[in-house]
Amino acid sequence: MTLSLNLIRPCLEGVIPGVIATCDASGVPNVSYVSQVHYVDAHQLALSFQFFNKTRQNMLQNPQLTAYVIDPVTTARYRIALLYLRTETDGPLFQHMKAKLAGIASHTGMSGIFELRGADICRVLQIEKVPGEESVRLPPDYNWLSVLRGLGERLARQVDLASLFEELLGGLAESVAIRHSMILMAEPAGRKLYTVATHGYAQSGVGSEIPFGAGVIGVAAEYRVPIRITHMAAEYGYGNAVRAGFAQDRFLETAIPFPGLAEPHSQMAVPILEGEQLLAVLYVESAQDLRFSYDDEDALMVLARQLARQIVQLQQCQDADTESAPPATKPAVQSGRRLQVRYFPANHSIFLDEEYLIKGVAGAILWRLLTAFVQEQRTEFSNRELRLDKHLNLPDIDDNLEARLILLQRRLAEKSCALAVVKTGRGRFRLQVDRPVQLLEQTAAD
Amino acid sequence: MEAVSGIARLLSPDNLAFIQKGVSINVASRDVRRVPSLTRALSCRVDADGQRLRIALSRSQSSDLLRDIEKSGAIAVVFTEPSTHRTLQIKGADAGEVTADTADRACLEHTRAAFGAEIGKLGFDAAFNTRLFQLAPDDLVVLAFTPQTVFQQTPGPNAGALLEPAP
Known part of the structure; x- marks a missing residue:
């Protein structure tokens, strides 16, 4: 069996630059360094095209x-015969x-000096192991x-989105020591994502938003x-400079700070896709360099696929059956x-x-619930009625x-001891109001 | 003023010192069908006559390259200092194997230590360097060639510039 590119991926992390030999038509060889020899799939890799040079x-x-x-750990050396196919100057691989x-x-x-102009895609014709001393690679901790x-089975048992997210992020921390993670739901109409679940941060940051492309x-x-x-790259982090750019978007949530690490040295974001549709993004980070490998990326992509299917399933059956409706209760007495x-x-x-x-x-939903509470003394609600509510005629609320309810629930839990949204069954929840409330609607003219 | 001759016409004293100080060295050639061959070399020194460079490498790691050199004599050697990215490429057309001498072996020893110190700055330990330079005594091969062209290849706006020979 020939050596597979899958087995030499530790050499392709850019720790030691790759070396590339070429030859011109007159037979003069050339040899130069390339910052990235990037794994594309088992049969192709891409070289970073950074300069117009002889190569x-x-x-x-x-x-x-x-x-x-x-290999920057074991010193294993490989020689790869390549056939240049084409150059991509945008798109997923390039990005x-x-x-x-x-x-x-x-x-x-x-x-400022290393800048990607293109991804030179090459077919791998042969990989040759160069004889030489090498050390044994220590097995990973997991x-x-x-x-x-194990995690897939645990996720499959979850019956609502909140526990699905919690189980995933908690599971990553427990089983593979990924201690800082979050899930952000996509809002394609607004070209942004909002944080619904986080793990490992002092402030949950639920509700914070990130625009597409940032x-x-x-x-x-x-x-x-x-x-x-x-490694740390300021332009891909969420430091002050990047966040300053968000301020221009008045529809973007900027009042809730993004919870991420101030200086992550390793970052990975994987899309949670149902077919081609983006549902959410799973983000993990670490203060260590080189914390996440190609294998970690593969594994999170597998989890993201399962997560996508479950998100869709849970969204489809989130409406309550009428029989399971809890008896209407009188609101508890508010005091204070x-x-x-x-x-x-x-x-x-x-x-x-x-x-x-x-x-x-989420703000519009809460206002709707509070209005019903004040006008009709109602506390029990269903997802279904919200979805059919003409007053909540907002984009993509259906999906x-x-x-949104998870987001609202978390924000209330963090910010208020007087209001809470409590799940009472599939597709049902209760608005809990512990203090008397006064509703003030502020129009632009006020 | 004395006319500069041989290698010194092409390589400034600073560049000559650079390629012999213990940097990363890679060598390429090509076969009759223009398919490039490539290997990692170990050390470099200037021949006693001041005309040729002598590149030491492992025979067992370089079979394609040695076959191609024997046929074509075409050679390209790139030198880079990992901690600074300073890079120089030197090409020639008359490369061939020469017998390794004690000076080549001494140069290899010196380079091993110097390169270990260089990559130590980047976090690679001594054992890593030892493995890179591990070589059975009968595995050493030395290629000698006359430099014809020299290119500045440090990443940046002047990368790829041909360094003109001194008059």
Whole structure:
């Protein structure tokens, strides 16, 4: 059996630059370094095209290339016979390589010099192991296959979105020590994502938003491709400079801070796709360099596929059957100081006693619930009625209602001890109001 | 002023010191069908006559390259300092095997230590370097060639520039 590219991926992380030999038409060889020799699939790899140089001229004339790569841990060396096929200058593969190169550049002091112009895609014709001393690779601390099986079974048992997300993020921390993670739901109409579940942060950051295209999460969403960075790259993080750019979008949630690490050295965002449709993004990060490997990326993509199917299933059966409706209860007696709820219809933002809670779809839902509570003393609600509610005529509410409710539930739990949304069964929930409320609708003229 | 001759016309004292100081070295050639061959070399020194460069490498790791060199003499050697990305490429057309001498072996020893210190700065331990340079005594082969062209290849705006010979 010939050596597979799958087995030499540790050589393809950009830790040691690859070496590429080419030859021009007159027979003069050329040898140069390339920052990235990137794994595409078992039969193809892509070289980072950063400069118009002799290597480039030669490969356009004569597509036969030879690459030499070294495993940065074991010193294993491989020689790869390649045939140059084509260059991509945008798209998922290009964006993935561009992000990874930004990390490599920043780590090696070459930011601003290493810039990706294209991804030179090559067919792997042969991989030859170069004889030489090498060390034994230590086995990883966990076995991804058994983790996937165990975690997959745990996820399959979950009956609502909130516990599905919790189980996944908790499971990643417990079984593979991925301690900082989050799930962001896509809102394609607004070209943004909103955080619905997080793990490992002092502030949950649920409700914070990331526009498509911004940082690893936004690029993963925009191009529906996993983005993995092995070293810190400011332009792909969510530091002040990147966040300052968000402020221009008045529909974007900027009041809730993004919970991510201030200086992640490793970042990975994988799209959660149902077919071609983006549902959400799973994001993980670490303060360590080179924390996530090609194998980790594969494993998270497998989990993301399962997650997508379950999200769709749970959304389809989120409506309650009428029989399971709990008896209508009289609202409990409210006591204590009056809670002032201020609502701005322009962006559906809600302030509780002048403190910001939430805006957008989740804000509109809460206002609707509170209005029903005040006018009709109702506390029991169903997903179905919200979905059919003409007052909540908001984009894509159908698809994401359950996720919006999770968001609302979490924000209330973090910000208010007077209001809560409590699940009472499949597709049903209760608005719990512990203090008297005063509703103030603020129109633009006020 | 004394006329500069041989290698010194092509390579400044600074560049000559650079390629012999313990940097990463890779060598390419090609076969009759223009398919490139490539291997990692170990050390480099200037021949006693000041005309040729002598590149040491492992025979067992370089069979295609040695076959191609024997047939074509075409050679391209790239030198890079991992910690700074400083890079130089030197090409020639008359490469061939020469007998390794004690100076080549001494140069290899010196380079092994110097390169170990260089990559140590980047976090590679001594054992990694030892494995890179591990070589059975009868596995050493030395290629000698006359440099014809030299290119500055440090990443940046001047990458790829041909360095003109001194007058």
